[in-house]
Amino acid sequence: MTVTTTEATEAIRAVELPEVANPSRVAPRDARQLSKLFFDRLAVLEEGTREYQDARNTLIEMNMSLVRFAAGRFRSRGPDEMEDIVQVGMIGLIKAIDRFELTREVEFTTFAIPYIVGEIKRFFRDTSWAVHVPRRLQEARILLAKATEELRTRLGRTPTVKELAVLMCLSEVEVNEARLASNGYSSTSLDAATGSGDEAEAALADFIGADDHALELVEDFHTLAPMIAGLDERERLIIHMRFVDELTQAKIGERLGVSQMHVSRLLSRTIGKLRAGMFSTG
Structure with missing residues (x-):
């Protein structure tokens, strides 16, 4: 007997999801098993519905341990930054949940960690400045990088200041200011030691370095x-x-x-x- 897509969808809808009283307290091993059930349900629900949002929120809360695990790799940044790191990591987790499909035949944890770590590294990239630069110029620098990449892809060449100004809705003077502001940004050496005591021998590259193929x-x-x-x-x-x-x-x-x-x-x-x-x- 051939099972149609509609029948398969209805079968998934008919499966009663287990009630998770406190998703954020679910053990990681249990979260992996439960997540498969919720991803199955999410795939057949219509976005924007209450049922879809409830399933999505449960997935987010159940997998918060992945964010804490990834954030732990950056604990040498200090407790003052850790709260921001976790919040940024949550953005990566949400992106991973919205883009994950069971048909990929990989564990969700394997799929999600790169998204979470990538979001955290992007946060470091966009907030590490060697000298004080006005907030508006920090934001303009990020917009400039995105606009430059978009126009380079579209035009097949490096865009001019005028073209960037039109896309960013800024004056050419402001675009040049954003370019100059980039000179105030720098990153920590990848050879810099992290941690203290026994951990002082570990280099930053051991935690965030990777070949970009x-x-x-x-x-x-x-x-x-x-x-x-x-x-x-x-x-x-x-x-x-x-x-x-x-x-x-x-x-x-x-x-x-x-x-x-x-x-x-x-x-x-x-x-x-x-x-x-x-x-x-x-």
Whole structure:
């Protein structure tokens, strides 16, 4: 007997979720098992509904121990910063929950930790300044970095001050001020010792250093950008929803009003077109 998608969805909805009186106190091992049940339910619920929000909130509270675990790696920053670190880590946890799919066939803990640590490292990057810089310029520097990356991807070259000013809704003088403000920002040496006593031998790189293999793809990205610009509107939209918004094929199908199978065919055709273009330019 063939089970349809609708029947499978109804079967998942029919499973009664266990009542979790205090999700934040669930032991990590139990949280891993319970999370699978709640992710199953979340996948078939409509976003924005009370039931969806309740399941999502339970997942967040049950997995707070992951944030505390990740934040513990940065305890040498001192107790004054720890509260901020945990709050920032929670943002990473929420992003991981919203983007996780059981079909990835990986444990949620394995999927979530990089999101949490990445958010914490971004917090350090955006708040570590060697000299005092006005708050507005600190914020402008972050916006400048995002705008520069967006325009570089769109234009295939480094944007001009004028182009940045238009995108950021700032004057060219303010854009230049933001660039100068970047000179007041610096990071701690990766060789700097952390902790005290027995822990003093550990270097900061032992905790946050990692090879960025994506750097090897920079040339490919520059080659790919004009090819994506040459796709038709629907092809670009599908590529954006799948690889930028990280939507599943089923979600994309819902938004476009087509079947998941049709989305799969469109994706395969579009990716094949981009791959052929990459090889022809190589």
